[in-house]
Amino acid sequence: xxxxxxxxxxxxxxxxxxxxxxxxxxxxxxxxxxxxxxxxxxxxxxxxxxxxxxxxxxxxxxxxxxxxxxxxxxxxxxxxxxxxxxxxxxxxxxxxxxxxxxxxxxxxxxxxxxxxxxxxxxxxxxxxxxxxxxxxxxxxxxxxxxxxxxxxxxxxxxxxxxxxxxxxxxxxxxxxxxxxxxxxxxxxxxxxxxxxxxxxxxxxxxxxxxxxxxxxxxxxxxxxxxxxxxxxxxxxxxxxxxxxxxxxxxxxxxxxxxxxxxxxxxxx
Amino acid sequence: xxxxxxxxxxxxxxxxxxxxxxxxxxxxxxxxxxxxxxxxxxxxxxxxxxxxxxxxxxxxxxxxxxxxxxxxxxxxxxxxxxxxxxxxxxxxxxxxxxxxxxxxxxxxxxxxxxxxxxxxxxxxxxxxxxxxxxxxxxxxxxxxxxxxxxxxxxxxxxxxxxxxxxxxxxxxxxxxxxxxxxxxxxxxxxxxxxxxxxxxxxxxxxxxxxxxxxxxxxxxxxxxxxxxxxxxxxxxxxxxxxxxxxxxxxxxxxxxxxxxxxxxxxxxxxxxxxxx
Amino acid sequence: xxxxxxxxxxxxxxxxxxxxxxxxxxxxxxxxxxxxxxxxxxxxxxxxxxxxxxxxxxxxxxxxxxxxxxxxxxxxxxxxxxxxxxxxxxxxxxxxxxxxxxxxxxxxxxxxxxxxxxxxxxxxxxxxxxxxxxxxxxxxxxxxxxxxxxxxxxxxxxxxxxxxxxxxxxxxxxxxxxxxxxxxxxxxxxxxxxxxxxxxxxxxxxxxxxxxxxxxxxxxxxxxxxxxxxxxxxxxxxxxxxxxxxxxxxx
Numbered sequence: 001x002x003x004x005x006x007x008x009x010x011x012x013x014x015x016x017x018x019x020x021x022x023x024x025x026x027x028x029x030x031x032x033x034x035x036x037x038x039x040x041x042x043x044x045x046x047x048x049x050x051x052x053x054x055x056x057x058x059x060x061x062x063x064x065x066x067x068x069x070x071x072x073x074x075x076x077x078x079x080x081x082x083x084x085x086x087x088x089x090x091x092x093x094x095x096x097x098x099x100x101x102x103x104x105x106x107x108x109x110x111x112x113x114x115x116x117x118x119x120x121x122x123x124x125x126x127x128x129x130x131x132x133x134x135x136x137x138x139x140x141x142x143x144x145x146x147x148x149x150x151x152x153x154x155x156x157x158x159x160x161x162x163x164x165x166x167x168x169x170x171x172x173x174x175x176x177x178x179x180x181x182x183x184x185x186x187x188x189x190x191x192x193x194x195x196x197x198x199x200x201x202x203x204x205x206x207x208x209x210x211x212x213x214x215x216x217x218x219x220x221x222x223x224x225x226x227x228x229x230x231x232x233x234x235x236x237x238x239x240x241x242x243x244x245x246x247x248x249x250x251x252x253x254x255x256x257x258x259x260x261x262x263x264x265x266x267x268x
Numbered sequence: 269x270x271x272x273x274x275x276x277x278x279x280x281x282x283x284x285x286x287x288x289x290x291x292x293x294x295x296x297x298x299x300x301x302x303x304x305x306x307x308x309x310x311x312x313x314x315x316x317x318x319x320x321x322x323x324x325x326x327x328x329x330x331x332x333x334x335x336x337x338x339x340x341x342x343x344x345x346x347x348x349x350x351x352x353x354x355x356x357x358x359x360x361x362x363x364x365x366x367x368x369x370x371x372x373x374x375x376x377x378x379x380x381x382x383x384x385x386x387x388x389x390x391x392x393x394x395x396x397x398x399x400x401x402x403x404x405x406x407x408x409x410x411x412x413x414x415x416x417x418x419x420x421x422x423x424x425x426x427x428x429x430x431x432x433x434x435x436x437x438x439x440x441x442x443x444x445x446x447x448x449x450x451x452x453x454x455x456x457x458x459x460x461x462x463x464x465x466x467x468x469x470x471x472x473x474x475x476x477x478x479x480x481x482x483x484x485x486x487x488x489x490x491x492x493x494x495x496x497x498x499x500x501x502x503x504x505x506x507x508x509x510x511x512x513x514x515x516x517x518x519x520x521x522x523x524x525x526x527x528x529x530x531x532x533x534x535x536x537x538x539x540x541x542x543x544x
Numbered sequence: 545x546x547x548x549x550x551x552x553x554x555x556x557x558x559x560x561x562x563x564x565x566x567x568x569x570x571x572x573x574x575x576x577x578x579x580x581x582x583x584x585x586x587x588x589x590x591x592x593x594x595x596x597x598x599x600x601x602x603x604x605x606x607x608x609x610x611x612x613x614x615x616x617x618x619x620x621x622x623x624x625x626x627x628x629x630x631x632x633x634x635x636x637x638x639x640x641x642x643x644x645x646x647x648x649x650x651x652x653x654x655x656x657x658x659x660x661x662x663x664x665x666x667x668x669x670x671x672x673x674x675x676x677x678x679x680x681x682x683x684x685x686x687x688x689x690x691x692x693x694x695x696x697x698x699x700x701x702x703x704x705x706x707x708x709x710x711x712x713x714x715x716x717x718x719x720x721x722x723x724x725x726x727x728x729x730x731x732x733x734x735x736x737x738x739x740x741x742x743x744x745x746x747x748x749x750x751x752x753x754x755x756x757x758x759x760x761x762x763x764x765x766x767x768x769x770x771x772x773x774x775x776x777x778x779x780x781x782x783x784x785x786x787x788x789x790x791x792x793x794x795x
Contacts (some may be wrong), residue, residue, distance in 0.1 A: 058442050084442040090436035096457040096534040105453055106443035139538035157443065297632040304633070319651060377546035382554050382744040388768025392554040392734055393742070393761050400757070475641045476731075483646070491643075495561060498647035506651070508643045514587035517639035 006033035012066035028218030041204035044214030083154035124156035144175030330508035354413025365427025391416025417470035428459025448540030605664030617676025658733035668721035675717030679710030
């Protein structure tokens with residue numbers, strides 16, 4: 001596939017809910033592309049419909065208008081080539097299955113033979129540093145470790161695109177830093193495309209190669225910003241770079257504008 | 269894993285207090301029952317009161333009545349067999365139909381008021397109805413047990429399936445876990461705490477209906493025998509029958525608890541962690 | 545409403561099955577016949593006196609069960625020694641199916657309301673008793689210690705600390721007990737033969753008077769629904785008046 005063909009293509013995506021007092025417009029009109037191998041962060045003020053957007057992208061919710069295309073095929077149901085990591089790690093892991101079975105179930109659904117499946121599960125858990133926790137239950141693990149299991153499940157699924165919905169919103173700061181580095185590493189090691197949704201400005205700049213800023217509801221893409229930081233990132237040095245601060249300020253100002261409801265120039 | 273005892277109690281060094289504690293537990297467990305039996309024995313010593321025979325006579329009657337191979341094969345085992353089959357049928361029907369209804373919102377809205385009505389009917393009044401419809405045989409007795417015990421399982425299953433965490437549903441959908449695999453690994457376990465609560469009710473209702481269906485229309489079985497003893501004023505035998513039903517009830521409760529602990533170990537475990 | 549449609553669908557199915565005579569019509573009357581019979585039945589003094597008997601037995605049984613269970617539960621629950629000493633006995637007595645003691649009740653009290661009451665009280669008693677034990681066991685030790693340090697006496701602590709904590713449990717126990725008591729009231733009438741709807745059902749069965757039988761079965765279902773509805777209402781009302789005892793406060 002040529003480098004410039006987008007892997008994921010979102011065109012004029014619109015979502016309106018039928019509220020109690022008439023229709024509620026959750027997403028105004030969103031258009032953007034993600035090219036293969038990119039790590040794109042989507043950042044926006046809380047309540048701007050990030051989760052709705054993500055559900056439309058992943059085929060869990062039909063959009064009211066517009067389209068989502070993954071690898072040339074329109075998304076109408078959860079696609080085979082996409083793995084999702086949800087925000088509520090405590091609720092997205094099956095409490096009745098061990099860590100091993102949690103990671104293995106999607107592979108079983110896909111018909112991967114047992115031996116191969118177990119090997120893939122172990123590999124994925126090694127990758128996230130949980131090779132020792134195969135036979136524990138998710139609820140026996142800390143929040144950060146649970147989210148690692150969810151990431152391992154996504155990794156073992158071998159998707160072309162990994163979609164993450166504010167995955168670290170509910171973990172403590174230290175764990176969060178570790179998990180951010182884990183996402184960067186997985187992205188670099190496996191060459192998977194990553195779409196990372198967050199409300200945290202610092203996180204979006206630190207993680208992303210590109211940051212898409214959303215406006216408040218009804219949501220549109222306010223700005224599409226390339227993050228020109230070096231690829232090897234480090235919690236201490238990267239965050240201390242003057243360029244990091246500049247980018248952060250830029251994103252911050254856009255979000256503040258978005259909160260005030262000012263629309264800005266069309267996305268680049 | 270948090271496993272702190274609720275009452276740590278005073279701390280003693282050495283192994284002796286552990287033994288003492290175990291003895292104390294045993295004492296608490298058997299103390300009152302022993303006391304009650306002794307009191308009963310003393311109160312009935314030497315009396316010829318027809319209604320309250322001494323425990324020794326009840327025990328003798330128990331052995332001679334219920335452990336006789338004849339009664340065991342003719343009355344006890346068939347009763348227990350009908351109970352087991354009836355409750356198992358209720359569980360299977362309740363879970364299969366319940367998951368189907370629970371997963372289909374329009375079907376649920378359509379059927380729920382009717383199902384609530386059926387559950388509200390005292391199960392025993394279906395005995396006369398089923399006697400009319402099916403006559404007096406094993407099918408009718410099974411039908412009576414099922415017609416009473418299926419509702420708690422069915423309604424709890426519907427409730428459990430409906431209450432499945434939407435995040436888990438989304439997770440399963442996005443990882444394309446579907447069909448039988450989703451049924452086995454997502455739908456059933458998610459509803460299992462509710463299902464087990466329903467099964468517990470089904471067991472006690474089933475036991476009651478087993479007895480009732482035999483009291484009404486039978487010439488054998490536990491329920492029939494107990495009523496027969498009462499009518500013949502064979503009081504010690506009647507008491508022994510009540511004792512047997514009590515033991516069956518306790519055994520059923522114990523087996524249920526064992527199974528429940530196994531099936532829901534993840535549920536109890538995660539709740540314990542959440543509370544800590 | 546879809547639910548109304550479901551009820552209509554059930555009635556229609558019944559009507560059609562009976563009309564097609566899948567079963568002998570003497571055993572399965574049509575829905576319309578049964579409904580008409582229900583209306584006639586409502587005009588009969590016999591029906592109302594049976595219903596009255598049932599309601600009185602139920603209410604008496606429930607009252608005795610709840611009162612006894614609350615007293616016994618509170619005493620045993622508040623004294624750790626009694627709690628431990630009675631545990632095994634309770635666990636043995638509780639699962640005994642209430643119908644097992646029907647012969648005993650008949651033997652002791654004859655074919656009377658008193659015999660029925662033994663059955664009606666037995667199972668609901670355990671239901672409430674266990675709930676009271678849970679409720680009393682749930683009393684926050686910090687709250688109790690606080691009350692004690694403020695010099696509240698035993699009775700005052702009972703009134704201001706134990707009662708509010710245990711109340712939701714008692715009410716839940718009451719709601720469950722009310723349904724069970726109704727089931728057992730009708731069961732007792734059917735089996736023992738003391739006056740009430742249950743006995744009337746047995747009369748219609750042996751007549752045999754199928755429309756009457758089915759009509760009364762419908763009545764028992766409606767009665768059950770009514771009890772559920774009322775107790776749920778009571779539960780909501782009482783717990784609403786005691787916002788301090790909501791679950792959040794307990795946890």
